[in-house]
Amino acid sequence: MHVSSLGFRTDLALLTSSGSVVEDRGTHLVVRSPDNPSYFWGNFLLLARPPVPGGEREVVGAFHTEFPLAEHVSIGIDTADLTDEARAAFEAAGLTVDVATVLTASSLEPAREVEAEVRALDGDDDWEARARLSQQLYPQTSEDAFMTFARQKNAQERRLVDAGRGTRFGAYVDGTLVSTAGIFVTEEGVARYQSVETHPDHRRRGLAAAVVHAAGEHGLDRLGVRTLVIVADTDGEAIGIYRKLGFADVERQLMMEQRSGEWATLDG
Structure with a gap:
């Protein structure tokens, strides 16, 4: 599975470099950090695209199949586009939906002096x-x-x-x-x-x-x-x-x- 998101691509690079394992299932990736099972974003599914309408609970079920002992569910999607209906369906399945912002810089403005x-x-x-x-x-x-x-x-x-x-x-x-x-x-x-x-x-x-x-x-x-x-x-x-x-x-x-x-x- 090709990952286009810069946020997830850099996440995966650091995880695999520090001991996590990524399994490619074609339509999604299964990311595992065996040494740290309570690390939410070290143990998650990354979908290539949103599921078909009505498939949201199936995705949550797939997470539980992959991580039967987990006290969390973490699912990412390699696109920020999620319909209102899909968001509502994931929320109805018990998930909190968050769209974070990825930022980049090639140089930095000075930071103010601090007492530290x-x-x-x-x-x-x-x-x-x-x-x-x-x-x-x-x-x-x-x-x-x-x-x-x-x-x-x-x-x-x-x-x-x-x-x-x-x-x-x-x-x-x-x-x-x-x-x-x-x-x-x-x-x-x-x-x-x-x-x-x-x-x-x-x-x-x-x-x-x-x-x-x-x-x-x-x-x-x-x-x-x-x-x-x-x-x-x-x-x-x-x-x-x-x-x-x-x-x-x-x-x-x-x-x-x-x-x-x-x-x-x-x-x-």
Whole structure:
């Protein structure tokens, strides 16, 4: 199956480079991350096109067949075009439909000065702090379950770091990691951002812009990248930060989810 979406294409490149497995079924891809089964967008179906009318519940059933133990459903479609009827049918099947925005930049506008140390993560303590920061953003989920997920996510990214494909930057205030963003090469000349996160107590201080800028400059200057790719919630606050840094909208990315158990309270 040919994937045309830049968002999904870069997603898949990073997943396969960090240990995930992609099975091509012709009409759709099955993406698995065996080491991290609770990673929603590491275990999902990617459809080449929307199902025929009335086939939405069949698609959800196909997910459960492929992932019988999953406490979530994640389905992407390699097109942002979804009729109102299809959207309503997926929502009736229990899914939340989200159309994110994919943005790109070939250079970045300067970020404002911040009262923080901005640098690449270095060593186990930094990466554990990154997992802890993520966990603090989602306190509704049990600490044990979330930290298992976050540490496995770290392990995937660190494999990319070890392969020389990029790194993760953090902003440290009084020695504490409070904002972070990763950048990794997906194909020649292209790099994709991963998981821009900022502690709620440190937002609106320019820290997210600072780490995104630092990661992007690293990609452009050190990794030989010509195009930076980032994905944002279309109606979220972060997209405004990215646009101010010089990113421009290029496409929409269609993603649908259903969460159950303690993960049902997880936002984002």
